[in-house]
Amino acid sequence: MTNTVRAEVITIGDEILFGQITDTNTAWIGTELTNIGVRVVRKTSVGDQQDAILQSLQEAHQRADIIIITGGLGPTKDDITKKTLCTYFGVGMVRNEIALALVTGFFEKRGREMTDLNRGQADLPANATYMQNDWGTAPGMWFEHEGRVYVSLPGVPFEMKHLMSNRILPKLTEHFKTPIIKHKMIRTVGIGESFLAERIEAWEDALPDHIKLAYLPSFGGVKLRLTATGDDNALLDQELAEQVAKVMPLIEKNVYGFDSDEIENVVGKLLVEKNLTLSVAESCTGGYVSAQITKVPGSSAYFWGSVVSYSNSVKISQLGVQPETLDQFGAVSEETIRQMAEGVRKTLGTNVGIATSGIAGPGGGTPEKPVGTIWIACATDQRTVTRLLKLGQYRDQNIQLTTMYVLNMLREELINQ
Amino acid sequence: MTNTVRAEVITIGDEILFGQITDTNTAWIGTELTNIGVRVVRKTSVGDQQDAILQSLQEAHQRADIIIITGGLGPTKDDITKKTLCTYFGVGMVRNEIALALVTGFFEKRGREMTDLNRGQADLPANATYMQNDWGTAPGMWFEHEGRVYVSLPGVPFEMKHLMSNRILPKLTEHFKTPIIKHKMIRTVGIGESFLAERIEAWEDALPDHIKLAYLPSFGGVKLRLTATGDDNALLDQELAEQVAKVMPLIEKNVYGFDSDEIENVVGKLLVEKNLTLSVAESCTGGYVSAQITKVPGSSAYFWGSVVSYSNSVKISQLGVQPETLDQFGAVSEETIRQMAEGVRKTLGTNVGIATSGIAGPGGGTPEKPVGTIWIACATDQRTVTRLLKLGQYRDQNIQLTTMYVLNMLREELINQ
Numbered sequence: 113m114t115n116t117v118r119a120e121v122i123t124i125g126d127e128i129l130f131g132q133i134t135d136t137n138t139a140w141i142g143t144e145l146t147n148i149g150v151r152v153v154r155k156t157s158v159g160d161q162q163d164a165i166l167q168s169l170q171e172a173h174q175r176a177d178i179i180i181i182t183g184g185l186g187p188t189k190d191d192i193t194k195k196t197l198c199t200y201f202g203v204g205m206v207r208n209e210i211a212l213a214l215v216t217g218f219f220e221k222r223g224r225e226m227t228d229l230n231r232g233q234a235d236l237p238a239n240a241t242y243m244q245n246d247w248g249t250a251p252g253m254w255f256e257h258e259g260r261v262y263v264s265l266p267g268v269p270f271e272m273k274h275l276m277s278n279r280i281l282p283k284l285t286e287h288f289k290t291p292i293i294k295h296k297m298i299r300t301v302g303i304g305e306s307f308l309a310e311r312i313e314a315w316e317d318a319l320p321d322h323i324k325l326a327y328l329p330s331f332g333g334v335k336l337r338l339t340a341t342g343d344d345n346a347l348l349d350q351e352l353a354e355q356v357a358k359v360m361p362l363i364e365k366n367v368y369g370f371d372s373d374e375i376e377n378v379v380g381k382l383l384v385e386k387n388l389t390l391s392v393a394e395s396c397t398g399g400y401v402s403a404q405i406t407k408v409p410g411s412s413a414y415f416w417g418s419v420v421s422y423s424n425s426v427k428i429s430q431l432g433v434q435p436e437t438l439d440q441f442g443a444v445s446e447e448t449i450r451q452m453a454e455g456v457r458k459t460l461g462t463n464v465g466i467a468t469s470g471i472a473g474p475g476g477g478t479p480e481k482p483v484g485t486i487w488i489a490c491a492t493d494q495r496t497v498t499r500l501l502k503l504g505q506y507r508d509q510n511i512q513l514t515t516m517y518v519l520n521m522l523r524e525e526l527i528n529q
Numbered sequence: 530m531t532n533t534v535r536a537e538v539i540t541i542g543d544e545i546l547f548g549q550i551t552d553t554n555t556a557w558i559g560t561e562l563t564n565i566g567v568r569v570v571r572k573t574s575v576g577d578q579q580d581a582i583l584q585s586l587q588e589a590h591q592r593a594d595i596i597i598i599t600g601g602l603g604p605t606k607d608d609i610t611k612k613t614l615c616t617y618f619g620v621g622m623v624r625n626e627i628a629l630a631l632v633t634g635f636f637e638k639r640g641r642e643m644t645d646l647n648r649g650q651a652d653l654p655a656n657a658t659y660m661q662n663d664w665g666t667a668p669g670m671w672f673e674h675e676g677r678v679y680v681s682l683p684g685v686p687f688e689m690k691h692l693m694s695n696r697i698l699p700k701l702t703e704h705f706k707t708p709i710i711k712h713k714m715i716r717t718v719g720i721g722e723s724f725l726a727e728r729i730e731a732w733e734d735a736l737p738d739h740i741k742l743a744y745l746p747s748f749g750g751v752k753l754r755l756t757a758t759g760d761d762n763a764l765l766d767q768e769l770a771e772q773v774a775k776v777m778p779l780i781e782k783n784v785y786g787f788d789s790d791e792i793e794n795v796v797g798k799l800l801v802e803k804n805l806t807l808s809v810a811e812s813c814t815g816g817y818v819s820a821q822i823t824k825v826p827g828s829s830a831y832f833w834g835s836v837v838s839y840s841n842s843v844k845i846s847q848l849g850v851q852p853e854t855l856d857q858f859g860a861v862s863e864e865t866i867r868q869m870a871e872g873v874r875k876t877l878g879t880n881v882g883i884a885t886s887g888i889a890g891p892g893g894g895t896p897e898k899p900v901g902t903i904w905i906a907c908a909t910d911q912r913t914v915t916r917l918l919k920l921g922q923y924r925d926q927n928i929q930l931t932t933m934y935v936l937n938m939l940r941e942e943l944i945n946q
Contacts, residue, residue: 134551143547417839425877
């Protein structure tokens with residue numbers, strides 16, 4: 113088995129340090145590198161200062177075989193990354209004609225005038241291998257230096273992803289001989305980390321040394337990640353499958369999916385399989401449930417639509433909720449949530465209807481119905497199930513958790529269809 | 530003026546390196562530290578390995594006055610952070626009775642049985658000042674060591690935020706004498722970074738040395754961040770206000786807000802000011818527009834509801850779109866978007882109605898209407914405006930950009946009301 117290939121990711125930009133933007137690039141890069149068997153050992157964010165960038169490059173050089181740098185290539189960044197790489201590698205800047213042609217074409221195509229700032233984006237360090245960016249004017253660059261590979265990418269996520277997927281990852285796989293690392297993720301909902309840990313303790317203790325388990329608590333669920341390392345692809349797959357088969361009986365009712373399955377994809381697949389259509393009535397989630405469902409490409413095959421009924425008048429006019437029900441029990445009640453789920457199913461003419469209504473906060477709470485009091489329901493042609501959630505005081509969390517729970521309720525109902 | 534206080538943020542967890550979770554904590558911490566005049570000079574993510582954590586602590590010690598550590602405190606993490614801090618500081622672990630009482634109470638309150646794993650969370654390095662976590666069982670810790678302050682916090686975002694806001698930030702402000710750093714953010718939409726840069730070039734070049742400008746391109750807009758450093762609070766505010774007054778005439782029509790203003794908050798304020806109500810008809814955005822609007826606490830004061838009409842039948846039954854219009858022009862057409870905006874306004878009985886309809890992709894494109902062809906509209910009692918967007922091929926981007934543009938269209942209409 114060959115040695116582990118180590119990578120470090122360096123992101124450049126004051127805006128990341130100052131928290132003006134959230135860095136989502138490094139998580140994505142981490143996943144992609146892990147999937148080709150490269151071990152990410154560190155991520156570093158530094159500002160737009162040459163000395164800080166140089167120091168981070170020197171440190172990374174000591175620890176890693178691959179150094180991936182994102183950001184600092186924008187025209188108004190004065191291309192700090194390229195200038196710093198010239199200093200670091202001890203080379204000059206050379207205008208790249210292919211890059212220039214692409215920048216020029218990019219602006220012609222959009223009928224915009226090109227500025228010198230833009231033209232300067234075609235200048236690259238002399239030792240760079242140019243990696244074509246099809247989606248923007250900032251170049252991708254590949255360097256080989258003292259036995260390490262350095263890669264510089266733009267910080268704009270979709271440009272970076274395009275370059276990584278189509279240019280860099282294939283070249284890295286080709287360049288390095290890596291051990292095989294296989295992951296299997298089991299996604300659970302409705303059970304806390306420590307309780308899950310105790311339930312599967314015996315199984316976990318019996319795992320072979322080359323298979324590691326990690327608990328990844330996240331919003332509304334805990335993910336179990338199995339990581340197997342070896343040199344026999346088929347064998348690793350088989351061993352992971354065996355371990356999953358062993359643990360499933362202990363946690364079956366809490367498992368909604370595997371690997372990259374998101375709850376919205378899982379219910380989508382179930383709706384397609386069972387040839388059922390879905391509609392949604394949302395009060396406190398305000399459209400978030402629908403937005404999650406429609407994140408899935410092709411969701412129009414089973415999702416017909418939603419009514420976001422923030423005001424009672426809309427609950428009455430669009431969902432057929434009885435005014436007396438609202439008067440007697442209020443909008444946040446089992447009676448109302450039942451009428452919302454059944455109402456949207458009937459009005460929009462779908463097989464299944466789900467609904468949410470509650471107090472997301474921070475305002476609107478009462479002693480009887482404090483912030484976090486939320487009802488969810490799922491109506492099918494067979495029955496309507498309802499459930500009361502008692503959540504916390506944070507609006508965003510209440511919206512996201514309610515969405516997770518109502519989609520899981522839908523999943524449980526669909527399994528029985 | 531006192532010297533700049535420098536901070537580094539270290540996040541601990543394989544799940545961050547492997548990209549299993551996106552680190553949103555450090556962006557939030559970066560903002561909060563920046564706002565109290567602390568300069569964040571680096572962010573580092575390392576795995577759950579003692580040697581890597583120790584190395585990152587030693588490096589940070591060389592560069593920073595404040596070292597903030599998040600993560601590695603969960604029960605199943607075997608509290609790697611605490612054990613490593615004991616090694617780093619050369620101290621032993623001591624059970625903290627206040628922490629134990631809180632952990633015990635936390636479980637009693639929830640009627641759950643406490644495990645030894647949980648009990649262990651009350652053990653702290655001997656030199657730790659215990660910082661009470663009101664929202665979970667993982668402790669906050671404050672250390673003073675060789676003239677530096679070390680802070681250890683749980684990785685769960687809402688627990689970390691609670692500890693930072695209520696315990697750590699006040700203590701840091703008290704402990705360090707920091708120069709005054711003031712920020713002013715100008716948020717623009719509908720103009721590219723390099724074009725914005727050229728338009729304000731003369732103004733930018735004339736900025737005094739102690740006021741810096743940064744361009745922060747983000748989805749659907751570019752933010753301009755002015756940073757002023759000095760020791761006279763009132764003077765800095767005045768100088769920033771003067772610079773904003775100078776640049777505004779050049780970019781007025783592209784500016785939707787300042788500082789933390791999000792477009793959904795800006796339109797919310799306008800609707801309240803003008804005492805107008807809003808409804809939304811969403812096709813391709815699938816609920817995302819509504820979800821953004823309802824992220825704002827108190828949005829129920831002006832937002833009555835939405836119809837997410839993914840299927841044509843819902844466009845007809847809920848929005849009153851004419852079947853002939855759909856037959857003749859299709860769902861993605863100026864005629865349809867007009868009827869959707871006017872329809873939702875009428876059906877839900879609001880003053881203003883906005884609508885989106887298009888091909889978000891990846892499927893559904895045609896030669897005449899490729900993926901990214903999206904119509905938006907805004908209907909008031911005075912008129913209905915429509916606009917055709919020609920966006921890219923990425924579903925998520927198309928949904929987010931369309932939302933930004935339709936909310937900005939709403940903003941422009943509200944200003945004229």
